[in-house]
Amino acid sequence: CETWAFLKMKQTWPLRYAGVDADLSVLVDSISASQVTEVCHSRNLSDHQVTARCFDSFGGKKRARLIEESKKKRKRYGGGAQGKRPSSDGSDEESMPLPNPMVGFNLPGYRGPSMTRVLPELATGPPYFYYENVARAPKGVWAKITRFLFDIQPEFVDSLHLCAAARKRGYIHNLPTENRSPLLPLPPKTIFEAFPHYKKWWPSWDQRTHFNCLQTCTASAPVTERIQQKLSSSGNPPPQSVQKYVRHQCSKWNLVWVGKDKAAPLEPHEMEYLLGFPKDHTRGFGKTQRYKSLGNSFQVDTVAYHLSVLRDMFPNGITVLSLFTGIGGGEVALHKLGIHMRAVVSIEICKANRKILRSWWDQTQTGTLIEIDDVKSLKDDEIASYVHRFGGFDLVIGGSPCNNLAGSNRHHRDGLEGEHSSLFYDYFRILNSVKSAMANM
Numbered sequence: 001c002e003t004w005a006f007l008k009m010k011q012t013w014p015l016r017y018a019g020v021d022a023d024l025s026v027l028v029d030s031i032s033a034s035q036v037t038e039v040c041h042s043r044n045l046s047d048h049q050v051t052a053r054c055f056d057s058f059g060g061k062k063r064a065r066l067i068e069e070s071k072k073k074r075k076r077y078g079g080g081a082q083g084k085r086p087s088s089d090g091s092d093e094e095s096m097p098l099p100n101p102m103v104g105f106n107l108p109g110y111r112g113p114s115m116t117r118v119l120p121e122l123a124t125g126p127p128y129f130y131y132e133n134v135a136r137a138p139k140g141v142w143a144k145i146t147r148f149l150f151d152i153q154p155e156f157v158d159s160l161h162l163c164a165a166a167r168k169r170g171y172i173h174n175l176p177t178e179n180r181s182p183l184l185p186l187p188p189k190t191i192f193e194a195f196p197h198y199k200k201w202w203p204s205w206d207q208r209t210h211f212n213c214l215q216t217c218t219a220s221a222p223v224t225e226r227i228q229q230k231l232s233s234s235g236n237p238p239p240q241s242v243q244k245y246v247r248h249q250c251s252k253w254n255l256v257w258v259g260k261d262k263a264a265p266l267e268p269h270e271m272e273y274l275l276g277f278p279k280d281h282t283r284g285f286g287k288t289q290r291y292k293s294l295g296n297s298f299q300v301d302t303v304a305y306h307l308s309v310l311r312d313m314f315p316n317g318i319t320v321l322s323l324f325t326g327i328g329g330g331e332v333a334l335h336k337l338g339i340h341m342r343a344v345v346s347i348e349i350c351k352a353n354r355k356i357l358r359s360w361w362d363q364t365q366t367g368t369l370i371e372i373d374d375v376k377s378l379k380d381d382e383i384a385s386y387v388h389r390f391g392g393f394d395l396v397i398g399g400s401p402c403n404n405l406a407g408s409n410r411h412h413r414d415g416l417e418g419e420h421s422s423l424f425y426d427y428f429r430i431l432n433s434v435k436s437a438m439a440n441m
């Protein structure tokens with residue numbers, strides 16, 4: 001109860017940016033790190049110069065100028081206090097500024113402004129925690145999630161910078177952000193690197209190099225039939241209007257060219273590959289289920305990059321509390337990093353997903369896997385007994401459902417209080433329950 005009240009108070013945690021103490025409220029309310037980067041990059045400054053010039057002089061004239069520029073930028077986007085960008089579907093989207101490029105604190109080959117963060121004591125591990133959800137959520141959602149999760153700023157990453165498919169996600173965690181290492185080999189970064197055989201039928205006027213976010217459903221037969229019919233009744237190249245229509249459908253549904261005038265959805269095994277899962281990870285289930293599970297999952301290489309710091313910290317392996325496990329994106333990432341999972345307590349409501357995880361676990365792991373159906377059923381006494389049995393959890397990981405946050409069905413985009421998305425509060429509740437049980441060990 002004390003923790004709850006404490007967390008509900010608006011705190012201004014001190015952050016240390018490149019050696020300069022800055023107050024979080026200053027950073028959020030007046031200028032964000034990402035906006036600083038944008039301004040500095042637009043002036044062709046190197047990363048080093050960005051760091052040195054933008055953050056070394058937060059108190060002086062430069063800061064005033066940067067704030068002025070960021071205000072102009074917000075105005076251009078029609079923004080409010082934290083900047084608001086137009087959304088593709090015209091809805092009122094998240095007001096927390098999304099960085100551009102969306103590379104988080106760093107990614108292999110990309111560095112954001114160098115940042116050493118000092119987390120509030122209440123937020124530091126053990127346990128480490130890692131929370132994920134869609135980056136483009138309705139207005140105020142990330143601000144609220146952030147407030148609940150100790151005012152730690154989200155790390156927004158588009159997996160497009162690491163693999164051949166976009167996936168814009170926000171991650172809030174208390175992991176160190178230095179000395180990360182990617183899974184090797186690095187995944188293919190373009191469509192043709194991933195699937196060279198599709199070059200054969202790919203029309204030159206379809207210039208996609210990356211897939212859009214892989215979704216939970218795919219194009220129906222009428223969509224692909226209509227494309228084929230439009231193209232076969234046009235010349236070569238087809239008129240601009242037909243090209244535009246086809247390009248739009250191909251981007252929207254992530255279609256690939258599998259024959260003359262023939263576009264088709266990605267197969268589930270191709271999605272497994274793009275998302276970093278082992279081949280046939282979801283095989284044995286119907287296609288609809290496979291698309292759904294894969295469409296909801298982590299991009300393994302992205303998550304593994306963030307989790308890689310755990311390898312040296314836990315040479316003897318880790319114990320994990322995995323909420324909303326899905327098909328085990330977090331577990332696959334840890335395994336690929338070579339981190340032994342001594343025990344995983346996994347909570348996942350979908351039976352097919354549990355079977356997928358169990359089958360992968362039995363083939364690859366020697367540790368203990370305990371499966372629970374519903375986060376709502378996991379109460380303090382049971383959590384305390386697992387904490388006691390495993391000597392605490394090293395990592396509490398999970399991405400709660402985004403059903404009410406993302407997608408084109410605006411009817412159900414009712415924000416964090418929506419039926420599914422409100423499960424975030426269970427993540428928060430369970431994390432705090434683990435923390436207090438561990439404090440009493």
Ligand code: SAH
Pocket residue numbers: 293296297298323324325326327328329330347348349350353373374375376398399400401402423
């Ligand atoms: N990170 C996962 C996917 C998370 S998607 C992965 O890599 O696969 C959110 C998951 O939460 C879905 O798999 C959904 O089935 C599950 N879920 C929804 N409601 C739940 C509940 N009440 N308890 C546990 N899991 C739930």
